[in-house]
Amino acid sequence: MPRLFIRKYLNNLYVAYLTAGLFLLLSIILGISIGTVGVSVPTLLKVFLVKIFGFLPENEIDPMYISIVMDIRLPRVILSGLVGAALAIAGAAFQGLLRNPLADPYTLGVSSGASVGAVFTLFLQLSLPFIESFTLPLVSILCSFITIFFVLAFARKIDRSMRVETIILTGIIFSSFLGALISLMIALTGDELRQIIGWLLGSVSMRGWEYIKMILPFFILGSGILFFNAKELNAMSFGEERAQHLGVNVQKRKLVVLTAGSILTGASVSVSGTIGFVGLVIPHLVRIIWGPDHKHLLPLSVLIGGGFLILADLVSRTIISPTELPIGVITALIGAPVFGVILIERKRTERRG
Amino acid sequence: MLNLKHVSGGYSGENVVKDVSFAVEKGELFGILGPNGSGKTTLLKMISGVLPIQSGEILIGGKKLQDYSQKQLAQKVAVLSQHSAESFSYTVKETVALGRYAHQKGIFQTWSKQDEAVVQRVMEQVGVGAFQDKNIQALSGGEKQRVFLAQALAQEPEILLLDEPTNHLDLSYQKELLDLLIHWTTENKLTVISIFHDLNLAGLYCSRLLLLEKGTIHIQHVPAEVLKEERIREVYQTSIQQQPHPTVAAPQMVLLPDFQRKNSPIEINESMLSVTPELITLKSPVYLRTMSSGVIGSGTGWHRTFVNRHVDKNYNCSDPIQEMAGFLRSKGYEPADTVGMMTAVYLEDVVFKGIAGEGFSIFVAVTAGVGNAIDVSQSEAHTYRLVPGTINTWIFVNGELTDAAFIQSIMTATEAKAKAMTDLKVADTMTGTIATGTSTDSILVAAAQAGRKLDFAGTITPLGKLIGKGVYECTSAAIQKSLKRKSLCF
Numbered sequence: 118m119p120r121l122f123i124r125k126y127l128n129n130l131y132v133a134y135l136t137a138g139l140f141l142l143l144s145i146i147l148g149i150s151i152g153t154v155g156v157s158v159p160t161l162l163k164v165f166l167v168k169i170f171g172f173l174p175e176n177e178i179d180p181m182y183i184s185i186v187m188d189i190r191l192p193r194v195i196l197s198g199l200v201g202a203a204l205a206i207a208g209a210a211f212q213g214l215l216r217n218p219l220a221d222p223y224t225l226g227v228s229s230g231a232s233v234g235a236v237f238t239l240f241l242q243l244s245l246p247f248i249e250s251f252t253l254p255l256v257s258i259l260c261s262f263i264t265i266f267f268v269l270a271f272a273r274k275i276d277r278s279m280r281v282e283t284i285i286l287t288g289i290i291f292s293s294f295l296g297a298l299i300s301l302m303i304a305l306t307g308d309e310l311r312q313i314i315g316w317l318l319g320s321v322s323m324r325g326w327e328y329i330k331m332i333l334p335f336f337i338l339g340s341g342i343l344f345f346n347a348k349e350l351n352a353m354s355f356g357e358e359r360a361q362h363l364g365v366n367v368q369k370r371k372l373v374v375l376t377a378g379s380i381l382t383g384a385s386v387s388v389s390g391t392i393g394f395v396g397l398v399i400p401h402l403v404r405i406i407w408g409p410d411h412k413h414l415l416p417l418s419v420l421i422g423g424g425f426l427i428l429a430d431l432v433s434r435t436i437i438s439p440t441e442l443p444i445g446v447i448t449a450l451i452g453a454p455v456f457g458v459i460l461i462e463r464k465r466t467e468r469r470g
Numbered sequence: 471m472l473n474l475k476h477v478s479g480g481y482s483g484e485n486v487v488k489d490v491s492f493a494v495e496k497g498e499l500f501g502i503l504g505p506n507g508s509g510k511t512t513l514l515k516m517i518s519g520v521l522p523i524q525s526g527e528i529l530i531g532g533k534k535l536q537d538y539s540q541k542q543l544a545q546k547v548a549v550l551s552q553h554s555a556e557s558f559s560y561t562v563k564e565t566v567a568l569g570r571y572a573h574q575k576g577i578f579q580t581w582s583k584q585d586e587a588v589v590q591r592v593m594e595q596v597g598v599g600a601f602q603d604k605n606i607q608a609l610s611g612g613e614k615q616r617v618f619l620a621q622a623l624a625q626e627p628e629i630l631l632l633d634e635p636t637n638h639l640d641l642s643y644q645k646e647l648l649d650l651l652i653h654w655t656t657e658n659k660l661t662v663i664s665i666f667h668d669l670n671l672a673g674l675y676c677s678r679l680l681l682l683e684k685g686t687i688h689i690q691h692v693p694a695e696v697l698k699e700e701r702i703r704e705v706y707q708t709s710i711q712q713q714p715h716p717t718v719a720a721p722q723m724v725l726l727p728d729f730q731r732k733n734s735p736i737e738i739n740e741s742m743l744s745v746t747p748e749l750i751t752l753k754s755p756v757y758l759r760t761m762s763s764g765v766i767g768s769g770t771g772w773h774r775t776f777v778n779r780h781v782d783k784n785y786n787c788s789d790p791i792q793e794m795a796g797f798l799r800s801k802g803y804e805p806a807d808t809v810g811m812m813t814a815v816y817l818e819d820v821v822f823k824g825i826a827g828e829g830f831s832i833f834v835a836v837t838a839g840v841g842n843a844i845d846v847s848q849s850e851a852h853t854y855r856l857v858p859g860t861i862n863t864w865i866f867v868n869g870e871l872t873d874a875a876f877i878q879s880i881m882t883a884t885e886a887k888a889k890a891m892t893d894l895k896v897a898d899t900m901t902g903t904i905a906t907g908t909s910t911d912s913i914l915v916a917a918a919q920a921g922r923k924l925d926f927a928g929t930i931t932p933l934g935k936l937i938g939k940g941v942y943e944c945t946s947a948a949i950q951k952s953l954k955r956k957s958l959c960f
Contacts (some may be wrong), residue, residue: 136923343574352568354558358551363625364544364572409558466607 137420168234193405205422208396215349221396226291230264258383271312319392319445335384342377393453477526504682544572548627563720563761569624611638632664767809815839829922830869834940838948843905880926886941
């Protein structure tokens with residue numbers, strides 16, 4: 118049982134958080150250093166000392182590096198980290214709630230719902246009074262929320278026991294339908310097709326600090342809510358009835374978790390488009406290594422998810438440089454096979470009884 | 471502790487459970503029975519608060535169910551359901567620890583020393599402590615069930631609701647679980663309400679039972695009253711028979727399979743009998759219901775080989791049952807299928823006779839020797855000594871006998887034997903009075919349980935008349951033969 122051994126060895130919580138934290142840190146450093154213009158680690162440190170801590174005078178280093186790090190790479194890394202973290206924790210929460218290791222914002226169709234909202238806002242140039250720049254994420258969040266409720270209601274109608282496959286199938290139906298809706302909207306607006314499609318496949322390039330400000334409050338809110346519902350998620354992953362017997366107010370907690378998941382998904386999609394499978398792969402990996410307890414699964418998913426998307430973004434912009442691949446291509450290339458493997462594993466354990 | 475008043479409810483407007491009222495006292499083990507679809511699980515779900523009630527009220531500890539918050543309810547009532555789904559590989563301890571959810575306070579819900587102590591205690595109690603770090607997905611069905619029981623107990627509830635707790639468990643775990651439950655009800659005053667499919671388990675363990683039929687209460691009473699043959703037959707619509715438990719005062723139900731009834735009535739007669747100096751054997755083509763006092767196969771049972779074995783007058787063995795079983799095996803008979811007797815008399819002197827009655831018949835075979843004839847009224851004068859029987863009486867009835875008929879058959883046969891002794895003036899050698907039998911007589915009554923139903927076998931009933939006549943005649947003839955052989959010897 119090598120898996121058990123790994124789990125035992127790494128089970129020490131300090132080791133777990135240390136490992137995950139180092140992984141994130143390493144991803145950040147790599148993400149900032151590597152690119153068409155390389156930034157060495159000492160240079161990177163100097164830029165930080167200058168710009169963030171103000172220890173060194175600005176003339177110590179080439180302003181080009183400052184510009185690359187502060188205006189291009191850092192916001193990009195932070196944004197991809199936040200998006201990855203948000204999608205991973207949302208995926209972990211959906212999986213626990215639905216007792217379904219295949220659930221994630223993408224497979225459930227929630228990302229598509231958020232995209233509809235985002236495309237709608239972007240191409241109508243909507244800006245609601247008072248909330249202004251938050252119009253985009255808020256509309257996306259609202260659309261995510263509506264979508265998840267339709268998906269779950271529809272799945273329950275098909276099969277009261279809400280089997281894994283039923284929910285995923287429902288997600289596919291909704292994704293297809295919403296995807297068509299997006300295409301329709303794009304066709305009607307006509308221009309800038311390439312850019313839209315690039316956005317739809319997911320990208321964190323050229324977003325700048327503006328977008329970080331847009332997602333950060335929602336990220337904090339959504340993951341905060343989920344952290345406080347870790348125990349309830351543990352209980353609910355044994356089934357809603359079981360959770361209720363254990364004393365969980367299932368109706369209320371379910372709504373809270375779905376809301377938080379929608380907030381995280383909607384906010385991510387509004388800043389980066391639909392990036393699939395992060396919420397599927399990361400919680401699965403974390404569960405294998407550190408076990409399914411949501412108290413640690415959620416924060417560890419945040420750390421690993423953030424690091425993972427930073428690395429995915431790094432690959433997407435360097436692999437066929439100078440052309441950039443949409444980041445969603447990379448995550449799908451990794452995620453779809455993992456999806457298949459989980460499905461096979463699941464079927465095997467089911468057969469074993 | 472728990473009080474239901476005119477409770478109705480079900481799914482989407484349709485009432486599965488209608489107007490159910492009952493009360494369960496603290497420390498009771500209360501069983502809910504009923505056929506599939508009678509509303510047992512629905513009722514349990516309403517008590518556990520998962521399913522809303524349409525009308526009536528449920529009181530727990532005198533307080534309305536609706537007035538409890540989910541957490542407060544979980545501190546009072548724990549549930550062990552039939553199916554337990556676990557999608558992720560939690561460890562046993564993590565699973566059990568979830569039972570403490572309702573007791574943890576504050577937003578951070580810290581794990582206290584008391585929580586840890588309770589979890590360790592319940593894991594020990596149900597015997598899962600040894601594998602607390604194991605993954606629950608790797609456990610067997612029975613082990614999983616115990617883990618979830620530990621989880622329910624970690625809630626430290628006052629009421630435990632169980633939905634067919636023994637469903638996935640093998641025999642030994644079923645017994646273990648129910649013994650544990652009984653222990654908790656008596657020691658810790660835990661109130662247990664459980665659904666049972668197994669009527670016999672329910673009858674054995676529950677103090678009271680509730681029988682549901684189509685969503686309403688058919689009866690609630692003590693097991694002996696609820697588990698009545700006719701009642702269960704009617705509610706479950708199947709053929710069953712009630713029997714007493716051999717060691718515990720509890721009724722037991724047995725199913726009557728349909729295929730057995732198609733057996734054509736067979737007739738036991740002398741053609742099935744074989745006599746050698748060593749053995750008298752009767753082989754029946756079917757199993758016969760027997761009541762006997764043989765060395766092997768005594769008491770009641772089903773047998774199809776009947777052996778009367780000649781042994782020496784001085785036969786003495788510390789374990790005659792074991793010796794007899796070995797002997798039967800050496801002759802090719804399966805001891806489990808056999809009623810075996812012993813006698814010191816010459817087997818060639820056996821007297822047998824078939825007599826036909828109206829719609830039934832009997833076949834009697836007797837071997838007799840009166841060497842140690844005893845007057846039962848003077849038996850205090852004798853010391854007890856177990857020696858092979860000297861009057862062995864076999865009665866085969868080709869008919870269906872009730873238990874009462876079996877017992878009366880033995881009485882009638884005994885009276886007939888005593889009368890034969892009297893008429894032949896066989897005396898008790900020690901007291902000089904007329905003997906009523908010998909000190910070690912054995913009897914066998916065997917019935918095919920097919921054909922005419924015979925409820926009684928008193929001396930003037932149709933069966934009793936045949937037995938009286940048959941046994942009297944056979945015993946008289948057998949004693950005369952034995953006496954004749956004795957006089958020839960001297």
